[in-house]
Amino acid sequence: MKKFVWLAVAVAVSFAWGEPPKALHPFVTEKGALESVQGHIQGACCTDDGVFIGHIKGIVKVDWSGKLLAVAEGPVHTGDVCHRDGKIYAAVSLRTNGKTHGQINIYDAATLKKERTVDLPRSSDGICWLGDTLYIGVGPNPKDPHRGFHVARFDKDLNHIDTKKLDCGYEVRYGTQCIATDGKDRLFLMLYPAKGAPGTAIYDKDLNLLGTIKFHGSTGFDLLPAKFQTGANPRFLRVMTAHKWRDKNRDPEKDYKRGRIEFFELTPDGKGFVPVQCE
Numbered sequence: 001m002k003k004f005v006w007l008a009v010a011v012a013v014s015f016a017w018g019e020p021p022k023a024l025h026p027f028v029t030e031k032g033a034l035e036s037v038q039g040h041i042q043g044a045c046c047t048d049d050g051v052f053i054g055h056i057k058g059i060v061k062v063d064w065s066g067k068l069l070a071v072a073e074g075p076v077h078t079g080d081v082c083h084r085d086g087k088i089y090a091a092v093s094l095r096t097n098g099k100t101h102g103q104i105n106i107y108d109a110a111t112l113k114k115e116r117t118v119d120l121p122r123s124s125d126g127i128c129w130l131g132d133t134l135y136i137g138v139g140p141n142p143k144d145p146h147r148g149f150h151v152a153r154f155d156k157d158l159n160h161i162d163t164k165k166l167d168c169g170y171e172v173r174y175g176t177q178c179i180a181t182d183g184k185d186r187l188f189l190m191l192y193p194a195k196g197a198p199g200t201a202i203y204d205k206d207l208n209l210l211g212t213i214k215f216h217g218s219t220g221f222d223l224l225p226a227k228f229q230t231g232a233n234p235r236f237l238r239v240m241t242a243h244k245w246r247d248k249n250r251d252p253e254k255d256y257k258r259g260r261i262e263f264f265e266l267t268p269d270g271k272g273f274v275p276v277q278c279e
Contacts, residue, residue, distance in 0.1 A: 024064065024228065024278035026262045028242050029053075033060055033068040034257040041259050042125070043080025043178045044220025044239040045088070047109060048227065052088055053220060053239055053259055054081040059090060061112055066261070072112035074105060079125035080137075080178045082222070083109060091136055093123035100139055104158065118158050122150070126176030130187060130205055132156040137176025137189070138163060145194035149175035151207060164207050170197030177218035182234045182266065186210065190217040202270070215264075215273050224263070228278040233266045235276060 034041075039056020046052065050063045056077055061070040079091045092103040102124035106116040126137030134154040141149050149172060153161040171194040178190035189201045198212035220239030228235050242260035243250065264273040 024224075024263055026260060026277075027064075027066050028261070029060075029062050029066040029259045030068060031256045031258070033062055033066065034259060036060060036068065036071040037073060039076070039078075041219045041239055041241050042078065043091070043127075044237065045081050045083045045222040046224060046237050047083050048225050049109065051237065051239070051261060052081050052083065052109075054078050054090060059088065059107065059112055066258075070110075070112040072107055072114060074114075075103070077125075078105070080127045080220075082128045082179070084129045086110070087115070088112070089127055089129075089134070091124040091127040093125055093139070102136075102138065104134075104136070120152075122152070122163075124152075125174075126151075126179045126189065128179035128181055128187065130181045130185075133161070133205065134158065135179055135187060137179065139175060141172075141175030143173055145171040145173060147171055149191070151176060151189070153207075166201075166203070166207060166209070168198070168201035168209060168212055170212070171195055172197065178221050180217070180221045180223055180236060183223050183229075188213075188217070188221065188236075190221050192218055200273075211271065213272055220259075224278065228263075230278075231265070233268060235263060235265045235278060236273070238262045238264060 037055045037058035043054035050061050053060045058074040059072045077093045081090045086109050088107040088109050090105040094101050100123040102120035104118040107114050123139035124136050128135050136152050138150045138152045148165050148167045150165050152163040173192040173194050176189045180188045187203045193199045198214045199216040200213040202210040217238050222237050224235045240260045242258045243255045263276050265276040
C-alpha cells in the first residue's frame with residue numbers, strides 16, 4: 001500500500017512540474033486552447049514544460065498532451081517564438097502610420113508574463129538562438145515571389161551585429177517564417193516557397209547556405225528537449241494548423257480551432273526529415 005501511495009505522489013509531482021511524458025506521439029491542442037488569442041498559428045518552440053505557440057495576437061502555452069497552461073496577449077503581428085534560459089522571445093511585425101517596423105517581446109516561460117520589449121527598425125518573423133547569437137528574419141520581404149530574404153544577428157545582450165541578404169536558390173514569398181537549430185552548428189530556416197521550391201533552407205552560424213530540404217515547417221518548428229534526443233540524429237517538433245481556419249463557414253464546434261503537434265528526425269545524410277514517434 002505504501003509503495004502505491006508513493007508512486008501516486010511521484011506521478012502527481014511529475015505532472016505538476018510539467019515534465020514531458022516518457023513517450024511522444026502526435027497530438028492536437030485541446031478545445032478552447034487556441035481560442036484564447038485571435039489569429040492563426042505563426043511559430044512554435046518547446047521546453048520540458050510544454051509547447052509555446054505564436055498566434056498573431058499572442059502566445060499560447062500547452063502541455064505535452066495539448067492542455068492549455070498559459071496565455072499572453074501580444075501585438076499584431078506576433079510571429080515565431082524561441083526559448084532561452086527560462087525566457088520566451090517573440091518576433092513581432094508592426095505597422096505604424098503606414099511604416100513597418102518590429103519588436104522582440106520577451107516573456108517569462110513559466111507564466112508568460114511579458115518582461116521586456118526591444119524595438120527594431122524592420123519587421124521581424126522567424127527567431128532562434130544558436131549559442132550566444134540571436135537570429136531573426138527581418139524585412140523588407142514582399143508577398144510576391146522573389147529571390148532573397150533578410151536575416152539579422154544580435155549578440156547575447158540583443159545588440160545588433162549585422163543583417164544579411166540570403167538567397168536559397170529559389171523564389172520565396174515574404175521572408176523567413178520560422179527558424180530552428182540542431183543545437184550545434186546548423187540553422188533551419190522555414191520559408192513560404194513559391195513555384196514548388198523547397199520549404200527549408202539550411203545555413204551555418206555565419207549564414208552560409210548548406211543546402212535545402214523539401215519540407216514545410218513555416219507555422220512552427222523547433223528542436224525537441226534533450227530528453228528526446230536519444231539517437232545520433234536531431235529530433236524536432238512541428239506545429240501545424242489542424243482546422244480549416246480560412247473557411248468562413250467553418251463550424252466552430254465540429255471543426256474547432258486547434259493545432260497538431262508532430263515529431264520528425266533529421267535523416268543521417270542531413271537531406272530530409274522523417275516522421276518519428278519519440279519513445
